[in-house]
Amino acid sequence: xxxxxxxxxxxxxxxxxxxxxxxxxxxxxxxxxxxxxxxxxxxxxxxxxxxxxxxxxxxxxxxxxxxxxxxxxxxxxxxxxxxxxxxxxxxxxxxxxxxxxxxxxxxxxxxxxxxxxxxxxxxxxxxxxxxxxxxxxxxxxxxxxxxxxxxxxxxxxxxxxxxxxxxxxxxxxxxxxxxxxx
Amino acid sequence: xxxxxxxxxxxxxxxxxxxxxxxxxxxxxxxxxxxxxxxxxxxxxxxxxxxxxxxxxxxxxxxxxxxxxxxxxxxxxxxxxxxxxxxxxxxxxxxxxxxxxxxxxxxxxxxxxxxxxxxxxxxxxxxxxxxxxxxxxxxxxxxxxxxxxxxxxxxxxxxxxxxxxxxxxxxxxxxxxxxxxx
Amino acid sequence: xxxxxxxxxxxxxxxxxxxxxxxxxxxxxxxxxxxxxxxxxxxxxxxxxxxxxxxxxxxxxxxxxxxxxxxxxxxxxxxxxxxxxxxxxxxxxxxxxxxxxxxxxxxxxxxxxxxxxxxxxxxxxxxxxxxxxxxxxxxxxxxxxxxxxxxxxxxxxxxxxxxxxxxxxxxxxxxxxxxxxx
Numbered sequence: 001x002x003x004x005x006x007x008x009x010x011x012x013x014x015x016x017x018x019x020x021x022x023x024x025x026x027x028x029x030x031x032x033x034x035x036x037x038x039x040x041x042x043x044x045x046x047x048x049x050x051x052x053x054x055x056x057x058x059x060x061x062x063x064x065x066x067x068x069x070x071x072x073x074x075x076x077x078x079x080x081x082x083x084x085x086x087x088x089x090x091x092x093x094x095x096x097x098x099x100x101x102x103x104x105x106x107x108x109x110x111x112x113x114x115x116x117x118x119x120x121x122x123x124x125x126x127x128x129x130x131x132x133x134x135x136x137x138x139x140x141x142x143x144x145x146x147x148x149x150x151x152x153x154x155x156x157x158x159x160x161x162x163x164x165x166x167x168x169x170x171x172x173x174x175x176x177x178x179x180x181x182x
Numbered sequence: 183x184x185x186x187x188x189x190x191x192x193x194x195x196x197x198x199x200x201x202x203x204x205x206x207x208x209x210x211x212x213x214x215x216x217x218x219x220x221x222x223x224x225x226x227x228x229x230x231x232x233x234x235x236x237x238x239x240x241x242x243x244x245x246x247x248x249x250x251x252x253x254x255x256x257x258x259x260x261x262x263x264x265x266x267x268x269x270x271x272x273x274x275x276x277x278x279x280x281x282x283x284x285x286x287x288x289x290x291x292x293x294x295x296x297x298x299x300x301x302x303x304x305x306x307x308x309x310x311x312x313x314x315x316x317x318x319x320x321x322x323x324x325x326x327x328x329x330x331x332x333x334x335x336x337x338x339x340x341x342x343x344x345x346x347x348x349x350x351x352x353x354x355x356x357x358x359x360x361x362x363x364x
Numbered sequence: 365x366x367x368x369x370x371x372x373x374x375x376x377x378x379x380x381x382x383x384x385x386x387x388x389x390x391x392x393x394x395x396x397x398x399x400x401x402x403x404x405x406x407x408x409x410x411x412x413x414x415x416x417x418x419x420x421x422x423x424x425x426x427x428x429x430x431x432x433x434x435x436x437x438x439x440x441x442x443x444x445x446x447x448x449x450x451x452x453x454x455x456x457x458x459x460x461x462x463x464x465x466x467x468x469x470x471x472x473x474x475x476x477x478x479x480x481x482x483x484x485x486x487x488x489x490x491x492x493x494x495x496x497x498x499x500x501x502x503x504x505x506x507x508x509x510x511x512x513x514x515x516x517x518x519x520x521x522x523x524x525x526x527x528x529x530x531x532x533x534x535x536x537x538x539x540x541x542x543x544x545x546x
Contacts, residue, residue: 013321060320062336138424139377154426195503242502244518 005072006030007064018051018067019091020075020083029072031063037093048088053081101179103129103160110166112173113159118152125150128180129160130171187254188212189246200233200249201273202257202265211254213245219275230270235263283361285311285342292348294355295341300334310362311342312353369436370394371428382415382431383455384439384447393436395427401457412452417445465543467493467524474530476537477523482516492544493524494535 002025009031017032023043028036029051040046051071058066074081100115107113112129123136127150137149143163148170153159158179160167167173184207191213199214205225210218211233222228233253240248256263282297289295294311305318309332319331325345330352335341340361342349349355366389373395381396387407392400393415404410415435422430438445464479471477476493487500491514501513507527512534517523522543524531531537 011321011323014323059334059336061322061333065336139375140425141375141378151425152423154423154429193503193505196505241516241518243504243515247518 001025001027001076001078003027003029003072003076005064005068006035007068008035009033009063012063013060017086018063018071019086020049020051020071021088021091022047022049027072027075029068029075031068032091034093034096036091037096038098040088040091041098046088048086048091049083050086051081051083053083101158103173103175103177103179106168106173106175110168110170111153111159111161112168112171112177113153113155113157114179116158116179118156118158121158126181127158127160130173130177132171133181134160183207183209183258183260185209185211185254185258187246187250188217189250190217191215191245194245195242200245200253201268202231202233202253203270203273204229204231209254209257211250211257213250214273216275216278218273219278220280222270222273223280228270230268230273231265232268233263233265235265283340285355285357285359285361288350288355288357292350292352293335293341293343294350294353294359295335295337295339296361298340298361300338300340303340308363309340309342312355312359314353315363316342365389365391365440365442367391367393367436367440369428369432370399371432372399373397373427376427377424381450382427382435383450384413384415384435385452385455386411386413391436391439393432393439395432396455398457398460400455401460402462404452404455405462410452412450412455413447414450415445415447417447465522467537467539467541467543470532470537470539474532474534475517475523475525476532476535476541477517477519477521478543480522480543482520482522485522490545491522491524494537494541496535497545498524 004026006028007030011031011033019032019036021028021036021039023039023046028039040048053071055066055070071081099117099120102115103112104115105113125136127134132148134148134150137143137151140161140163143149145164146162148160148162148167150158150160160173162170186208188210189212193213193215201214201218203210203218203221205221205228210221222230235253237248237252253263281299281302284297285294286297287295307318309316314330316330316332319325319333322343322345325331327346328344330342330344330349332340332342342355344352368390370392371394375395375397383396383400385392385400385403387403387410392403404412417435419430419434435445463481463484466479467476468479469477489500491498496512498512498514501507501515504525504527507513509528510526512524512526512531514522514524524537526534
C-alpha cells in the first residue's frame with residue numbers, strides 16, 4: 001500500500017477537518033483545505049474519511065507530527081484509525097481550475113514550474129513569460145547555451161528553464177508570474 | 183531504544199571529550215562542549231560516559247562521521263563500545279540559564295524561534311522584539327493577515343511569526359536578537 | 365554490496381550512455397558524461413557496462429528517477445538488469461587532471477572546497493586565494509577567531525575556511541576561483 005502524508009497546513013489548529021482519502025488504491029492523509037480537491041476530482045474510485053482519532057497530546061501548531069503522521073503510519077501498517085466516512089464532494093473545490101498557467105514553484109537552480117499540464121499543450125506552442133518568448137525543447141541538451149525555453153518536466157508540468165543558468169533570475173520570475181500564450 | 187546522535191561540534195579535533203549520556207532511558211552521543219548540559223540538568227536518572235573507543239581512521243574534522251555515528255550505531259544495536267563512566271556533573275554548565283530570551287534559530291519561512299520555554303510564560307504576555315510589540319495567538323489562523331505575533335511552537339518554545347510573511351524580514355531579526363518584556 | 369547512484373546529468377535525454385561501473389567491489393550507476401572517469405582511473409579492478417534495460421515509461425528530463433534508480437535498486441537486490449560489457453577506457457577522460465586547484469563547492473557555512481587532494485600537499489604550504497594568504501590548521505579550534513585558513517577536510521580535499529565566519533563571503537570566493545601557490 002502507498003500512503004501519502006500531505007502537510008501543507010497554514011490553517012493548523014483551526015477548524016479545518018483532518019481527512020484521509022483512498023483514491024484508486026492510494027491513501028492520502030492531511031488537512032481538508034483544498035489539498036485533496038484535485039485528487040478527488042481525478043480519481044476513478046474514491047472513498048473519503050474524517051479522522052476522529054486524536055493523540056493524547058496534540059500541539060496547536062504541528063498536526064503533521066502529532067496527528068497526520070501517526071494516522072499515516074497506522075494506515076501503512078494496515079490498521080485503520082478511528083474515522084468516519086464522508087462525502088467525497090465535501091473535499092472538492094468546484095470552482096478551482098484543472099490547470100494554473102502561473103509559476104507555482106521555483107527550484108534551487110532557478111527552474112520555474114507552472115501549474116499547466118504539459119500533455120494539454122502542443123509542442124509548437126510559444127509561451128511568453130517575464131517579457132520573454134520561450135519555445136519548446138525536449139531536453140536541456142537541445143537548448144542553446146543561455147537560452148530560456150520550456151519543457152515537459154518529470155511531473156508532466158510545463159517548466160521554464162535556462163540552459164546553464166537560472167530562468168527565475170534571467171526573467172525575474174516569482175511565484176504567481178503568469179504564463180501567456182496558452 | 184532511542185539514540186540521539188548530536189553533532190554540533192565547532193571544537194572537532196581538539197581536546198573536548200567524546201561522550202555518551204543515558205538520560206531517562208534515552209542515549210545521547212556527541213562532544214562534551216555543553217551540548218548535553220541541559221539534558222543532564224533535567225534528567226531524573228542519568229549516567230554519563232567518556233567514549234574510549236576509536237575508529238581505525240579518525241579524521242581531524244568530521245568526528246560525526248568517524249566516531250560519533252559508529253558509537254551511536256553500536257548503542258542502537260544494543261552493544262556498548264568501550265567507554266568509562268564519568269561524573270554527570272562534569273557535563274553540566276552551572277552558570278548557564280534554563281531559558282534564553284533571544285532568537286536562537288530562524289527557519290526557512292522567517293519564523294524566529296527563541297530559547298524561552300512557552301510553558302513558563304503567561305499567554306497574556308506582550309513581548310517586544312525588533313521594536314515591535316507581539317501578542318499571543320494560539321495558531322497562525324487566529325492572527326490577522328500580516329500580523330507579527332508570538333505562539334507556542336511544537337517544541338514548546340516561544341516563536342515569533344508573521345501571518346503570511348517572514349517575521350525575520352519584517353522585524354529585521356537575527357540570531358541573538360533579544361526578546362523583551364518577559 | 366555498496367551501490368552508488370550518481371545523477372549529475374545535465375545531458376539527460378540526449379545520447380550519452382547510461383552506464384554501470386563495478387570498481388573494486390563497489391557499483392556506480394549513472395550517465396557516462398565523465399562522472400566516472402576518475403573512478404575508472406583509480407580503481408584496481410574495474411568492469412564497465414552500458415545499461416540496456418529501459419523502463420516502460422522514460423521521461424526526457426529525469427533519468428535519475430526513471431532509469432538509474434531502478435537499476436541501482438536491482439543491483440542492490442543482487443539482480444543484474446540487462447546490460448552489456450564495454451571497455452573501461454571508453455569512460456575515461458585522458459586529458460582530465462588528477463586534481464583541480466579551484467573552488468569546486470561552497471557549503472552552507474561558506475566553507476570552500478577545492479578539487480586538490482590534501483595528501484598531495486605539504487602542511488607548510490601557504491595558499492593564496494581571493495588575494496589572501498592562507499596557512500594550514502589541523503582543526504577549526506587551532507585557528508584564531510576570524511582567521512581564514514586551509515585544512516584537510518573529511519574527504520581529504522584542501523578546504524578554505526574561516527574560524528567563526530564564512531570564508532566565501534570574507535574572500536569573495538565563487539565556484540572556479542583559483543587556488544594559487546601550489
